[in-house]
Amino acid sequence: MVEIEEIEKLEFKWGSKKGVGGKNKDIRFYESFTFDGLEYALYDDVYLYTDAENLPHIGKLIQIWEAPDKSKKVKVLWYFQAFEISRYLVVELTQPNEIFLACGKGPGLANINPLEVIAGKCNVVCISKDSRNPQPSDEELQMADYVFYRTFDVEQCIILDKIDDQIAEIDAKFIFNRVRSLEPNSGHTPGVDNKHASENAKETTERMTLRTSSYENRHPEDYKQEEVADGVAEKLAADDRQDNATFNKTASSLKVEEKSDLKVPSVNPVVSPREKPVSGGGTESGQPTKTDDRQGNTSCENIGLSHNIIDEKMDRVGNSFVSQVQVEEKLKFTEVLGESNERPRKKAKVDSSVNVSDDKNKIHVLKPNHDSDANTSKPIVPNFTASEDKSRHAIDPLGTAKESSKKLKVDDNVAKPTGGKSQKKPPVWNPNDGIKTSNKMIEVTRRPNSDKSNWFTELPWEETMREAYECGRLVLFQNLDPAYTSEDVESIVWSAFREICTAKMLHQTAYSSPHSGQAFAIFRTSEMAERVVRELDEKCLLLSNQRPLVARMPTVCFPKKQATFPGHLALDKLKSQREMKEAVSTSHASQPNTLQYEMAFEWRLLVKRSDLVWRQLYRCIFDISRTKRKLFCEASYQFGFLSRPSAYERWWKPDSTVFSQMLFLTKVRLCYLLNWIEYGKIKA
Amino acid sequence: MESAEADEYAAFVKKMRRTVYLDNLSPHVTEPVVRTALDQYGTVKSVQFIPNYFEPNNLPRCALVEMEKEKQAEVVVSTLSHYPFMMSGMPRPVRARAAEAEMFSDRPRKPNRRNILFRWVPPTDPDFEVANKLKRLAKRHADETAVMLKHQMDKERELAKQQSETLKANYKKYEGIDSVMADGTARRLARYYGMRVSDDGGPSTFH
Numbered sequence: 001m002v003e004i005e006e007i008e009k010l011e012f013k014w015g016s017k018k019g020v021g022g023k024n025k026d027i028r029f030y031e032s033f034t035f036d037g038l039e040y041a042l043y044d045d046v047y048l049y050t051d052a053e054n055l056p057h058i059g060k061l062i063q064i065w066e067a068p069d070k071s072k073k074v075k076v077l078w079y080f081q082a083f084e085i086s087r088y089l090v091v092e093l094t095q096p097n098e099i100f101l102a103c104g105k106g107p108g109l110a111n112i113n114p115l116e117v118i119a120g121k122c123n124v125v126c127i128s129k130d131s132r133n134p135q136p137s138d139e140e141l142q143m144a145d146y147v148f149y150r151t152f153d154v155e156q157c158i159i160l161d162k163i164d165d166q167i168a169e170i171d172a173k174f175i176f177n178r179v180r181s182l183e184p185n186s187g188h189t190p191g192v193d194n195k196h197a198s199e200n201a202k203e204t205t206e207r208m209t210l211r212t213s214s215y216e217n218r219h220p221e222d223y224k225q226e227e228v229a230d231g232v233a234e235k236l237a238a239d240d241r242q243d244n245a246t247f248n249k250t251a252s253s254l255k256v257e258e259k260s261d262l263k264v265p266s267v268n269p270v271v272s273p274r275e276k277p278v279s280g281g282g283t284e285s286g287q288p289t290k291t292d293d294r295q296g297n298t299s300c301e302n303i304g305l306s307h308n309i310i311d312e313k314m315d316r317v318g319n320s321f322v323s324q325v326q327v328e329e330k331l332k333f334t335e336v337l338g339e340s341n342e343r344p345r346k347k348a349k350v351d352s353s354v355n356v357s358d359d360k361n362k363i364h365v366l367k368p369n370h371d372s373d374a375n376t377s378k379p380i381v382p383n384f385t386a387s388e389d390k391s392r393h394a395i396d397p398l399g400t401a402k403e404s405s406k407k408l409k410v411d412d413n414v415a416k417p418t419g420g421k422s423q424k425k426p427p428v429w430n431p432n433d434g435i436k437t438s439n440k441m442i443e444v445t446r447r448p449n450s451d452k453s454n455w456f457t458e459l460p461w462e463e464t465m466r467e468a469y470e471c472g473r474l475v476l477f478q479n480l481d482p483a484y485t486s487e488d489v490e491s492i493v494w495s496a497f498r499e500i501c502t503a504k505m506l507h508q509t510a511y512s513s514p515h516s517g518q519a520f521a522i523f524r525t526s527e528m529a530e531r532v533v534r535e536l537d538e539k540c541l542l543l544s545n546q547r548p549l550v551a552r553m554p555t556v557c558f559p560k561k562q563a564t565f566p567g568h569l570a571l572d573k574l575k576s577q578r579e580m581k582e583a584v585s586t587s588h589a590s591q592p593n594t595l596q597y598e599m600a601f602e603w604r605l606l607v608k609r610s611d612l613v614w615r616q617l618y619r620c621i622f623d624i625s626r627t628k629r630k631l632f633c634e635a636s637y638q639f640g641f642l643s644r645p646s647a648y649e650r651w652w653k654p655d656s657t658v659f660s661q662m663l664f665l666t667k668v669r670l671c672y673l674l675n676w677i678e679y680g681k682i683k684a
Numbered sequence: 685m686e687s688a689e690a691d692e693y694a695a696f697v698k699k700m701r702r703t704v705y706l707d708n709l710s711p712h713v714t715e716p717v718v719r720t721a722l723d724q725y726g727t728v729k730s731v732q733f734i735p736n737y738f739e740p741n742n743l744p745r746c747a748l749v750e751m752e753k754e755k756q757a758e759v760v761v762s763t764l765s766h767y768p769f770m771m772s773g774m775p776r777p778v779r780a781r782a783a784e785a786e787m788f789s790d791r792p793r794k795p796n797r798r799n800i801l802f803r804w805v806p807p808t809d810p811d812f813e814v815a816n817k818l819k820r821l822a823k824r825h826a827d828e829t830a831v832m833l834k835h836q837m838d839k840e841r842e843l844a845k846q847q848s849e850t851l852k853a854n855y856k857k858y859e860g861i862d863s864v865m866a867d868g869t870a871r872r873l874a875r876y877y878g879m880r881v882s883d884d885g886g887p888s889t890f891h
Binding site for chain 2: 478479486505506508509511513516517538539542546547548554588596602603604606607613614617624625
């Protein structure tokens with residue numbers, strides 16, 4: 001346990017209350033809180049610090065409270081990692097990142113810790129085939145930091161396959177994956193969920209839901225959240241106290257209460273028949289995490305999200321009137337978006353464009369049609385497929401839903417770029433529209449071949465490149481899709497700048513990122529080159545898949561003759577003798593009875609390790625950038641953190657240095673590595 | 685047009701399957717070296733080194749070697765992963781992998797690929813902010829990889845140093861033993877103590 005004094009002052013804020021308890025009713029239980037920029041909710045899986053050298057522990061928050069002396073505590077149900085129970089691990093790990101939930105009774109099951117030891121969120125997916133467990137999708141599995149389906153009984157020290165009804169007095173449903181709508185049991189979720197089968201949605205399922213719910217926290221209509229919450233909390237308390245098992249009940253009663261009490265902002269174009277089921281669902285048991293129902297209901301994503309933004313604004317402006325305004329604007333916005341095309345798309349300079357380049361990326365790049373200046377943050381892409389599903393909270397804004405109730409079928413739009421449903425004005429493809437500076441996506445036309453000389457062969461490339469580099473005509477493009485070819489790059493440049501260039505994609509090596517490619521481009525004059533770089537810098541050129549093209553004048557060093565190569569050793573004495581004899585062309589496979597064999601294996605190990613690290617690094621990078629790209633049209637930077645709140649993101653702040661990130665990255669990677677090694681050992 | 689592309693691509697894929705990606709090569713390794721080295725596994729059709737235009741300059745070289753048949757390429761890859769293969773120096777083994785499409789810089793377009801779309805985002809557009817952030821993100825990632833690369837180079841150097849020290853120490857030991865055997869001291873001592881000396885020679889080391 002880390003001393004509280006040692007930790008630096010990290011931002012903290014309580015979320016929704018759950019009840020009070022303790023002897024004198026002076027202990028407050030909570031269902032969520034914000035800590036150091038991340039939202040946590042009850043039953044979240046988190047990383048916890050041990051000390052600087054050891055890897056963090058993984059646990060599930062099963063109770064959160066504030067003691068009368070103002071100290072914040074959490075009760076954590078532990079997960080065991082492979083290396084922690086290696087002694088008892090007589091069975092194989094089915095996956096390298098498998099962990100085990102603690103169960104049984106006794107020491108090692110759960111502990112009470114100060115809240116400050118929480119290091120970050122952890123994405124643990126339950127892959128148990130139990131019927132009570134919502135099965136995770138492939139995407140979720142990929143995104144998961146860890147998976148588990150077995151438990152480790154701390155009393156008997158054995159691994160169990162079956163998950164009991166209750167572990168540490170927590171209902172099994174909180175152990176299993178939370179259902180998309182954040183209702184662990186919700187059967188109706190799929191129904192509510194319908195629109196999107198988009199995978200994306202599933203990916204950030206839990207995360208998003210939690211996120212949005214926590215955002216809602218800060219939102220409620222009337223700004224006096226505390227009081228309302230208190231009021232409700234009291235009622236809750238009255239109902240039932242620190243009884244874990246009845247979380248559901250409390251949550252649901254909370255919901256019911258709030259629904260009736262609070263007025264929800266009117267913006268709810270999303271309100272549609274869907275509401276019914278959702279409302280119904282609302283009263284259902286447990287969304288223990290849904291705590292935030294201050295406002296009573298998280299709505300379907302868009303609304304949820306729009307609330308978020310509005311929440312944010314609320315916090316800043318603190319003016320419910322403003323929220324009304326926002327709400328209206330949002331409404332306008334949704335109207336615009338809605339099928340009803342009431343407002344001509346072109347209206348504001350802000351058009352929306354549907355961007356569906358990928359199945360994965362079903363994000364609409366929608367923009368609100370508002371002109372207000374006060375609106376610094378823009379409403380979130382309603383299509384935040386991710387969150388949508390999640391917050392299937394019976395959103396029902398008590399009827400104030402407006403006319404434009406077309407349930408903002410954003411999702412539909414997303415799902416079908418060219419589908420009939422979507423009546424989005426801007427077509428996805430505008431074949432050969434020429435260069436328009438509108439916000440529609442333009443297709444890249446192939447560069448005219450007339451100029452292309454056919455007598456450029458491979459070899460001369462280097463020479464031309466060298467020349468070009470010296471004249472300043474060489475530009476390096478980064479962040480390209482690795483599937484592009486050199487011709488693609490040339491076409492892109494042609495379409496975007498109307499300039500001709502010769503481009504060459506760089507080879508990918510073992511160390512280069514598999515997710516983004518680079519290319520050199522040679523222009524005819526250095527002015528062209530500079531112009532291209534400048535324009536790409538000032539404005540943004542977005543390619544398919546929401547990747548902005550990055551360009552710069554590279555510093556190129558041409559391969560020179562190197563004398564030394566780490567790893568090739570020679571004995572000095574022998575070296576001089578044999579230099580003549582030992583023609584550099586000898587090569588052989590070494591036999592196991594030689595020293596070099598052993599040494600070679602040391603090198604192998606190093607190479608393998610670094611491979612793993614690279615892979616993880618790129619995976620992280622890929623994840624971060626992919627999720628960031630999804631959040632297109634996010635106004636507030638915080639939203640950048642919305643999805644994929646894994647541990648390393650905690651450090652990913654704009655001002656932290658690369659090194660600290662790397663350090664943390666490597667540390668977390670070490671976690672993986674250790675697990676992988678265990679896995680390897682057991683396999684072997 | 686379509687089919688021509690498809691054909692081209694198919695041909696490329698075949699070529700790719702026949703190609704081996706070699707890594708961890710010393711900069712002294714030249715084409716004939718690679719050729720002769722891999723000749724034992726089959727006919728080498730072409731050897732192409734992948735130039736490294738950026739720092740750090742000391743990165744181990746890599747090459748794409750095209751063999752005649754796919755089978756041969758597979759054999760190369762599997763042998764090299766089972767036995768450490770040394771080229772032009774020891775003890776750092778050469779790593780071989782099956783080649784991937786992106787390793788070739790002159791690959792043809794994949795047919796049936798969706799067209800690339802793009803759009804300009806003007807500064808007034810609310811998306812601009814995000815796009816900018818993404819750009820910065822991309823740059824940051826590039827930096828991170830550079831740092832990672834540096835770390836790796838450092839680790840390699842460390843390992844190399846460590847190994848060279850162990851090697852020297854071992855060599856000294858062997859030298860010592862050798863000299864003792866050579867000038868008969870060992871035998872005399874053995875006779876003195878009544879022990880037998882066998883004449884194994886020990887494992888061969890760096891010769």
